[in-house]
Amino acid sequence: xxxxxxxxxxxxxxxxxxxxxxxxxxxxxxxxxxxxxxxxxxxxxxxxxxxxxxxxxxxxxxxxxxxxxxxxxxxxxxxxxxxxxxxxxxxxxxxxxxxxxxxxxxxxxxxxxxxxxxxxxxxxxxxxxxxxxxxxxxxxxxxxxxxxxxxxxxxxxxxxxxxxxxxxxxxxxxxxxxxxxxxxxxxxxxxxxxxxxxxxxxxxxxxxxxxxxxxxxxxxxxxxxxxxxxxxxxxxxxxxxxxxxxxxxxxxxxxxxxxxxxxxxxxxxxxxxxxxxxxxxxxxxxxxxxxxxxxxxxxxxxxxxxxxxxxxxxxxxxxxx
Amino acid sequence: xxxxxxxxxxxxxxxxxxxxxxxxxxxxxxxxxxxxxxxxxxxxxxxxxxxxxxxxxxxxxxxxxxxxxxxxxxxxxxxxxxxxxxxxxxxxxxxxxxxxxxxxxxxxxxxxxxxxxxxxxxxxxxxxxxxxxxxxxxxxxxxxxxxxxxxxxxxxxxxxxxxxxx
Numbered sequence: 200x201x202x203x204x205x206x207x208x209x210x211x212x213x214x215x216x217x218x219x220x221x222x223x224x225x226x227x228x229x230x231x232x233x234x235x236x237x238x239x240x241x242x243x244x245x246x247x248x249x250x251x252x253x254x255x256x257x258x259x260x261x262x263x264x265x266x267x268x269x270x271x272x273x274x275x276x277x278x279x280x281x282x283x284x285x286x287x288x289x290x291x292x293x294x295x296x297x298x299x300x301x302x303x304x305x306x307x308x309x310x311x312x313x314x315x316x317x318x319x320x321x322x323x324x325x326x327x328x329x330x331x332x333x334x335x336x337x338x339x340x341x342x343x344x345x346x347x348x349x350x351x352x353x354x355x356x357x358x359x360x361x362x363x364x365x366x367x368x369x370x371x372x373x374x375x376x377x378x379x380x381x382x383x384x385x386x387x388x389x390x391x392x393x394x395x396x397x398x399x400x401x402x403x404x405x406x407x408x409x410x411x412x413x414x415x416x417x418x419x420x421x422x423x424x425x426x427x428x429x430x431x432x433x434x435x436x437x438x439x440x441x442x443x444x445x446x447x448x449x450x451x452x453x454x455x456x457x458x459x460x461x462x463x464x465x466x467x468x469x470x471x472x473x474x475x476x477x478x479x480x481x482x483x484x485x486x487x488x489x490x491x492x493x494x495x496x497x498x499x500x501x502x503x504x505x506x507x508x509x510x511x512x513x514x515x516x517x518x519x520x
Numbered sequence: 521x522x523x524x525x526x527x528x529x530x531x532x533x534x535x536x537x538x539x540x541x542x543x544x545x546x547x548x549x550x551x552x553x554x555x556x557x558x559x560x561x562x563x564x565x566x567x568x569x570x571x572x573x574x575x576x577x578x579x580x581x582x583x584x585x586x587x588x589x590x591x592x593x594x595x596x597x598x599x600x601x602x603x604x605x606x607x608x609x610x611x612x613x614x615x616x617x618x619x620x621x622x623x624x625x626x627x628x629x630x631x632x633x634x635x636x637x638x639x640x641x642x643x644x645x646x647x648x649x650x651x652x653x654x655x656x657x658x659x660x661x662x663x664x665x666x667x668x669x670x671x672x673x674x675x676x677x678x679x680x681x682x683x684x685x686x
Binding site: 202203205206207208209210211212213214215216217218219220221222223224225415416417454472475477494495510 | 529533554557558565566568569570572573574576577580583584599600601602603604606607615616619620622623624626627630631635636638639642643645646647648657658659
């Protein structure tokens with residue numbers, strides 16, 4: 200890794216850090232030119248054109264006006280002190296209080312108005328979910344039940360076939376022949392296969408813990424949070440490589456694939472990234488086998504992490520083209 | 521509308537990275553086009569940061585492609601050299617997981633800094649601002665800026681080493 204890579208990595212710093220560093224101002228003036236301009240303004244006030252007679256009498260006129268103002272102020276103050284009733288002041292204070300209350304109310308409503316755009320994502324799906332804690336988070340707000348219900352039956356059978364094919368690869372030779380013939384046999388074979396080791400995120404049982412881990416990893420484990428919040432079932436269907444491959448076979452471009460996956464699986468397992476926006480859809484609870492979409496590079500890849508630390512990466516988009 | 525609201529900030533950031541008005545303008549146009557192509561379905565939580573990040577990616581791509589060598593430049597190379605000091609010389613490509621760990625550690629380190637120092641670090645190594653600009657914007661002397669950044673780099677290196685990332 201060199202300096203350029205590290206510089207690219209820094210693009211993944213939290214949004215608020217980047218915005219504040221780019222907008223905070225620590226100096227009194229924007230530029231030396233403005234500073235010197237400010238000094239010039241202070242040193243050389245703009246001259247006021249006055250006529251000669253007025254100028255000649257200006258000191259006495261001004262002193263007279265100032266003296267009269269002082270006198271009036273003193274008289275008024277004395278009158279208030281002598282004849283004024285303190286009760287007269289109370290309504291003024293209460294007026295101020297009511298005004299403050301109005302301002303507070305307006306501010307509060309303004310804040311709630313400000314929060315409104317956060318539900319835009321929900322509105323876009325025509326299934327607003329106002330109970331979602333982070334409705335503004337990208338790709339996390341839709342109604343999962345609807346999405347699952349909208350998955351066609353053919354897709355489900357495709358999932359079964361795909362999972363059967365994937366399990367086939369992991370099974371010993373003697374079980375290979377029994378798989379891939381019928382669905383019932385596939386189920387039998389799956390029952391005899393050891394379930395994948397759950398990813399540690401899947402073992403976390405509190406939303407705070409998952410959110411903390413998400414922050415640590417510069418992203419969000421959206422699906423796990425949705426599961427813990429009861430928004431989707433823990434055994435809700437997962438994406439399959441066949442589904443993605445089929446979309447690409449049908450000629451769908453990256454954005455269309457992204458949109459389609461968002462409709463089918465509104466809660467990706469991970470969304471975030473360092474310098475880029477990565478969206479991970481895990482193929483199982485282990486989190487070692489997943490589809491990765493990178494928005495900036497418009498890539499769709501299938502990654503399999505092995506226990507020895509190595510990884511296989513298949514570029515689905517390119518392979519299918 | 522985006523150009524009106526964020527145009528000045530984006531131009532300024534792109535100019536800092538690329539060192540040229542013309543490149544900055546082209547870069548901003550490309551970034552706006554990219555945003556047009558990604559929204560929707562992507563709906564960023566913080567649009568300003570999203571825009572700045574896309575702009576910076578675009579600018580870094582231009583830097584890599586060597587266009588910047590024709591015009592302006594200088595600050596990026598200096599800042600990148602400073603960043604290189606943080607890491608041991610290696611051709612190894614970090615895995616996605618390692619990159620995330622490294623970024624998370626850098627983020628934690630920056631969060632532990634006073635706001636001014638954090639902003640100074642990001643302005644130099646995220647935006648590649650020159651020492652002169654930083655001295656002006658942070659009301660410091662140029663020498664102080666250099667010394668402060670040098671100390672921050674040392675602290676970060678020490679921190680990353682402590683985290684087992686170096």
